[in-house]
Amino acid sequence: MKKIFVTAIAGLMAASPVMADLVFPSLSYRTGPYAAGGIPFADGYTDYFTLLNERDGGIGGVKVSVPECETGYNTEKGVECYESTKGEGALVYQPLSTGITYQLIPKTTADDIPMHTMGYGRTSAANGDVFSHTFNYPGSYWNGASGGVNYLLETNGGDISGKKIALVYHNSAYGKEPIRTLEELQKKHGFELSLLPVDHPGQEQKSQWLQIRREKPDYVMMWGWGVMNQVAIQEAANIRFPMENFIGIWWSGAEHDVLPAGDKANGYKALTFHNVGRDFPVFADIQKYVVDAGKAAGAGDQVGNVLYNRGLYAAMLAAEAAKTAQEIHGTKDITASMMRDGMEALEITEEKMAALGMPNFGPSFSVSCENHGGPGLVGVTQWDASSKTWSLISDFKATDIDVIGALIAEDSGAYASENNIASNCN
Amino acid sequence: MSEQIVYALEVFANGLMSGVLYALVALGFVLIYKASGIFNFAQGVMALFAAMTLVGIQNGQVPFAHLINAVLGTHIHHFGWHIHSVLALIFTVGVMILLAVAIQRFVFRHLVGQEPIILFMATIGLAYFLEGFSDLMWNSEIKTLKFCVAEGTCLPQGMNMAIDEAAYNAFGTGFFIDNLDISAAIVAVMLVIALVAFSQYTKQGRAMRAVADDHQAALSVGISLNFIWILVWSVAGFVALVAGIMWGAKSGVQFSLSLIALKALPVLMLGGFTSIPGAIVGGLIIGVGEKMFEYCFGTGQCFGGIINLGGATENWFAYVLALVFLVFRPQGLFGEKIIERV
DSSP: OHHHHHHHHHHHHHHSOOOOOEEOOEEEOOSSTTHHHHHHHHHHHHHHHHHIIIIISSBTTBOEEOOEEEOTTOHHHHHHHHHHHGGGTBOOBOOOOHHHHHHHHHHHHHHTOOEEOTTSSOGGGGBTTTOSSEEOTTOOHHHHHHHHHHHHHHHTTTOOTTOEEEEEEESSHHHHTTHHHHHHHHHHHOOEEEEEEEOSSOOOOHHHHHHHHHHOOSEEEEEOOTHHHHHHHHHHHHTTOOGGGEEEOGGGOSHHHHGGGGGGGTTOEEEESSOOSSOSHHHHHIIIIIITTTOOSSOSOOTTSHHHHHHHHHHHHHHHHHHHHHHHHTOSSOOHHHHHHHHHTOEEOHHHHHHTTOTTSSOOEEOOSSBSSTTOOEEEEEEETTTTEEEEEEEEEOOOHHHHHHHHHHHHHHHHHHTTOOOSOO | OOHHHHHHHHHHHHHHHHHHHHHHHHHHHHHHHHHHOOOOTTHHHHHHHHHHHHHHHHTTBOTTHHHHHHHHOOOOOBOSOOOOHHHHHHHHHHHHHHHHHHHHHHTGGGGTTOOHHHHHHHHHHHHHHHHHHHHHHHOSSOBOOOOEEETTEEOOOSBOHHHHHHHHHHHSSOOOOBHHHHHHHHHHHHHHHHHHHHHHHSHHHHHHHHHHHOHHHHHHTTOOHHHHHHHHHHHHHHHHHHHHHHHHHHHOBSGGGGGGHHHHHHHHHHHOTTOHHHHHHHHHHHHHHHHHHIIIIISOOSGGGSOOOOSOOHHHHHHHHHHHHHHHOTTOSSOOOOOOOO
């Protein structure tokens, strides 16, 4: 009897192929000084995959699992998280930290696992000919810098020569990213650029804002993260700097960045590469299948926030790349290597986003072997303190590819020669 | 007066104001070190915990809501009330006293007679515990702190217009002083007067000083070490609450408040670990020193700009300044000179 039972089970197992989960690890930070930014992103990322599992039965019929590993925004812990989760069949990593990204670029390449660093990380990774496993579509910091300048050109009738622009930046590799681009754009457009570094964590910025008060720049751009954002916006309000002339990068433009300054933050602007708010059909599904079902990653109170939307958007792009990989390779049970192919062949159209319940949520774009950075389109959002909402005031527009392309070629070329990397695309 | 001199004076005055905020943090360290010889690494986290508790009570937040919801499957977050700031302050002081009792009962009572380094390490453990406990109790979101003593009388923020206008009329250029900094300076002065009065003119204050001078002698005249240490940790908790309010009003109440302790270390090195006036004077010197250095050499505004270090000098310069003072006075400006005879 026992023998028959075992034989039957073995036969059953042989007859039906075993489908393992598609694994999308989430290197999150829900603790530490940057938790306020890490939590909504991680919630959005996980909730989207939960939605796919609950509503669609996963991706292509295969369930998705999202193992979470806490990095605390600490580079060493981030690398430990990578090492401890890559053996679980990880398809793609989103480290949400420029420091961790730099450490993982050679590791992911060696392990044949793709990495997506959307709007952060190493900008020159947009050159897929050198960085075969790193993708930073749909935009990078350099697109951000150029997008900010383009917006100022647009609001000044195309001429910003002689205008003073101050860059208040986190004194770290992340904060210094836009400097080269802005210096090149300074030469091209003739504006005056002054640089104001702020040391970590950024709680004390009196000197920088007294300097801004003295020098009276026409515009202030900010590359901040964490407490630096809240303090900068408060200090700007204190010295009565006009908020509509204060523009932050997308990591300085969430609800928690502006709320502590209250009404004085009204009019503050931030760059973006995706849409804001919860006026999209997908959120009704998130509410029904995830939040109301008690399956939300967090308390469900972050849904529709800027960074929640960013996590959701990142998950959507990862899921679409996985679908593309399944189509290319003719199998539902894809590997990390196949996922990389899917990411490189990803095509996001407005029709596709509308079908996903996310019309005009981000720009339409396609990825290629040479271009892992996407189109680099940048929009502008503005904070309304009375309704406590962000709104998109400038649609996703092209950035200065001439300037950025040359910088990407220079930086990636240097990386390729340092690391003896041959062309990936030929 | 030339614009340049007015700017320099503006930087100087703002340095003084920043120094007051640093001194507020340093005071908590001094109180505990003076009474028990413990360097309390957790002082910054106590400021975070105190400010989070204040805002949580003010807004009627349910403590441990995430934990309760995760375990019981409920969706509770708030009680639905909003408590007056002063009442919330009183409740928070109560919580800080309870915390002091718990720290004494569960940590330091078991470590009596241990080496100072053991006590110091215990405070490191306490800091990490409190960090996690604060997050668990009140969650990691950034909370807006609005402290009002009466309707329309809240902790002010923004430029003081009277000073700005007076300077403009006198020198033809404005003068920035933040109202919050002025409030912090007034609160700090009141706090120091209260602490000095308490330690000089009350029975408990004199007992605290006796314990600080000599534990054994204090015990021999019937002073309870347990009680005094709870008292000291409670007072340090109150000072942490004040520091948390002042810093939290500016940046929102969030995890980074725990890092304000880093600003107090050079103040303590300079002012001495055992002197309340030392914490104040040290804070002012560090505040002015780092701001003037940034102005002159960080951004190249002095001496024709011959030295321009490109900014962001404040964090490291504060420590350099403290180390320079230590070369000449190893015990700090107001610290007690320790002479150990064989």
